[in-house]
Amino acid sequence: MTRFFAWFALIFGCLYFLLPLVGMTEFSLKMRRGEYSFDAYRRVFEDQRFWDTFGYSLALSAATIVVGVLLVVPTAYWVRLKLPQARPFVEFVTLLPLVIPAIVLVFGYIRLYNTSSVLPLTGSAFGTDFLLTMGYTTLALPYMYRSVDTGLRTIDVATLTEAAQSLGAGWITILARIILPNVMVAVLSGAFLTLAIVLGEFTMAALLNRPAFGPFMQLLGANRAYEPPALAVIAFAITWGCMGLMQLVTRLSKHERAKA
Amino acid sequence: MAKDTVRRARRRLPLEWLGILPFAIFAVLFLILPTMRIVIGAFQTADGSFTFQNMLDLNTPSIVNAYWTSIKLSLITAGLGCAIGFAMAAAVVFGGLPKGVRSPLLTFSGVASNFAGVPLAFAFIATLGPAGLITIWLRTEFGINLRGMGFNLLSFWGLVITYLFFQIPLMILIIIPALDGLKREWREAAAVLGATGAQYWRMVALPILFPSLLGTFALLFANAFGAVATAFALTGPQLNIVPIKLFAQIRGDVLGNPNLGFALAFGMIVITVIANTIYIVLRVRSERWLK
Numbered sequence: 215m216t217r218f219f220a221w222f223a224l225i226f227g228c229l230y231f232l233l234p235l236v237g238m239t240e241f242s243l244k245m246r247r248g249e250y251s252f253d254a255y256r257r258v259f260e261d262q263r264f265w266d267t268f269g270y271s272l273a274l275s276a277a278t279i280v281v282g283v284l285l286v287v288p289t290a291y292w293v294r295l296k297l298p299q300a301r302p303f304v305e306f307v308t309l310l311p312l313v314i315p316a317i318v319l320v321f322g323y324i325r326l327y328n329t330s331s332v333l334p335l336t337g338s339a340f341g342t343d344f345l346l347t348m349g350y351t352t353l354a355l356p357y358m359y360r361s362v363d364t365g366l367r368t369i370d371v372a373t374l375t376e377a378a379q380s381l382g383a384g385w386i387t388i389l390a391r392i393i394l395p396n397v398m399v400a401v402l403s404g405a406f407l408t409l410a411i412v413l414g415e416f417t418m419a420a421l422l423n424r425p426a427f428g429p430f431m432q433l434l435g436a437n438r439a440y441e442p443p444a445l446a447v448i449a450f451a452i453t454w455g456c457m458g459l460m461q462l463v464t465r466l467s468k469h470e471r472a473k474a
Numbered sequence: 475m476a477k478d479t480v481r482r483a484r485r486r487l488p489l490e491w492l493g494i495l496p497f498a499i500f501a502v503l504f505l506i507l508p509t510m511r512i513v514i515g516a517f518q519t520a521d522g523s524f525t526f527q528n529m530l531d532l533n534t535p536s537i538v539n540a541y542w543t544s545i546k547l548s549l550i551t552a553g554l555g556c557a558i559g560f561a562m563a564a565a566v567v568f569g570g571l572p573k574g575v576r577s578p579l580l581t582f583s584g585v586a587s588n589f590a591g592v593p594l595a596f597a598f599i600a601t602l603g604p605a606g607l608i609t610i611w612l613r614t615e616f617g618i619n620l621r622g623m624g625f626n627l628l629s630f631w632g633l634v635i636t637y638l639f640f641q642i643p644l645m646i647l648i649i650i651p652a653l654d655g656l657k658r659e660w661r662e663a664a665a666v667l668g669a670t671g672a673q674y675w676r677m678v679a680l681p682i683l684f685p686s687l688l689g690t691f692a693l694l695f696a697n698a699f700g701a702v703a704t705a706f707a708l709t710g711p712q713l714n715i716v717p718i719k720l721f722a723q724i725r726g727d728v729l730g731n732p733n734l735g736f737a738l739a740f741g742m743i744v745i746t747v748i749a750n751t752i753y754i755v756l757r758v759r760s761e762r763w764l765k
Binding site: 216217220221223224227230231233234235236237240241242255261262285286288289292293296297298300305307310313314315316317318319321322323324326332333340346348349351361382407410411414415416417420421426428430431434435439443445446449453456457460461 | 490491493494496497498500501503504507508509510511512515540558561562564565566568569570571574579581582584585586588589591592593594595596597598599601602605606607609638639642643649693699700702703706707717720724725735736739741742743746747750753
């Protein structure tokens with residue numbers, strides 16, 4: 215009886231999840247009348263805007279990951295080593311992006327950093343890119359922080375620091391050559407998640423008027439029939455790739471630990 | 475050792491706190507100040523003086539309707555997401571399914587919970603839209619006309635079906651570790667004392683799981699409440715929910731009053747803060763009970 219319900223729940227769930235994937239794949243192949251073809255994909259790849267926006271979003275993801283790592287690793291390390299009393303504050307801040315919707319946050323950015331403000335970031339393309347990167351860093355903050363903090367829990371931060379200090383290492387050496395390599399797996403899995411979040415992000419990029427991949431997909435969706443499902447297949451493959459890489463680094467590291 | 479660190483930290487307080495200064499500056503500039511700007515703006519007139527008028531102005535049929543639709547959408551997708559996600563997770567953990575099912579389900583949930591936004595809308599349009607796979611299949615094979623039956627993907631219920639695609643996997647990801655935490659001994663102890671399966675669930679397992687269930691519910695609620703991209707790509711600016719209204723307001727001041735836009739955003743903050751506070755208070759209470 216239990217098993218019957220279990221199979222029912224599983225099959226029902228799988229149908230719900232698989233049908234849209236089948237639907238988008240099938241639709242994306244139907245561009246040519248009467249036969250399946252990759253025409254929609256060819257159209258997408260021939261579109262210069264696809265490459266431009268995709269490249270832009272990729273560059274922004276890289277910047278977001280760098281900023282996120284530089285921000286989170288030293289902070290999480292410092293909180294663990296010297297400032298355990300700051301933990302509630304830091305954890306509260308890292309949870310804020312889950313509480314405040316992204317659209318509200320970007321609304322605040324636009325009002326706070328507009329051209330008539332003290333810090334007119336939205337006045338230039340570079341300033342807006344900077345603002346967008348900071349926005350993406352906040353979106354990724356909860357995941358990045360949790361990942362790195364869990365990684366730090368598995369190593370003995372205090373002993374490693376003292377050992378490095380007695381060998382004459384400064385703070386930057388300790389962070390870059392001792393702590394970072396030890397939490398590399400956590401950092402990488404946070405980085406791949408950030409990549410998955412940033413690549414397709416729509417709201418912040420659209421409202422800051424930047425030529426990112428998310429707004430491009432939306433624009434194409436409003437004007438074309440067969441390219442959007444092709445884009446959806448591509449986006450799904452990218453998300454799958456990011457998650458796969460995340461699992462891969464975790465599994466590889468477990469292997470190494472087991473051997474050691 | 476922990477005590478020692480704390481004592482040392484107290485003696486040289488300012489220097490130690492410098493270590494999290496970059497983080498604090500980042501938080502102030504890109505999280506706290508922008509939020510404060512919205513909150514303050516919601517209580518200001520156009521020339522900057524204090525007012526409650528913006529709050530009162532929210533009380534128009536269109537805005538109230540938008541909030542009501544958003545809250546309903548978030549409650550329904552969070553509730554269904556929790557129920558279906560729980561059923562699937564319980565099926566995998568307790569249902570006696572082959573062991574090989576579990577790992578692919580977790581991997582897939584990780585992917586699906588992140589497959590939100592614009593592409594998700596495309597996937598559902600290609601499946602349940604006017605020319606979608608299922609729509610056409612039902613029409614040609616069974617003569618069932620979904621549209622004729624009143625179903626429209628670009629509507630409230632269409633949005634519910636689409637949102638579930640990321641809500642259910644999120645529930646699965648969070649609840650499977652909690653289900654794993656239920657010890658076999660508890661079930662055996664309950665059985666020894668004569669409890670039926672239903673009694674075990676009602677009196678032992680569910681009270682233990684309650685904080686995680688409720689926490690996930692709050693998380694899913696906030697997740698749906700703040701989502702813009704999926705709804706926007708699916709229905710365009712026409713569906714009257716708060717995030718879409720705010721999106722249009724930020725783009726082009728459709729309400730004709732910038733400060734009313736602040737009030738609209740402030741309302742969103744209030745609702746997500748309430749959801750998260752309920753979660754935290756109840757979790758603390760249930761954890762105390764668990765000890």
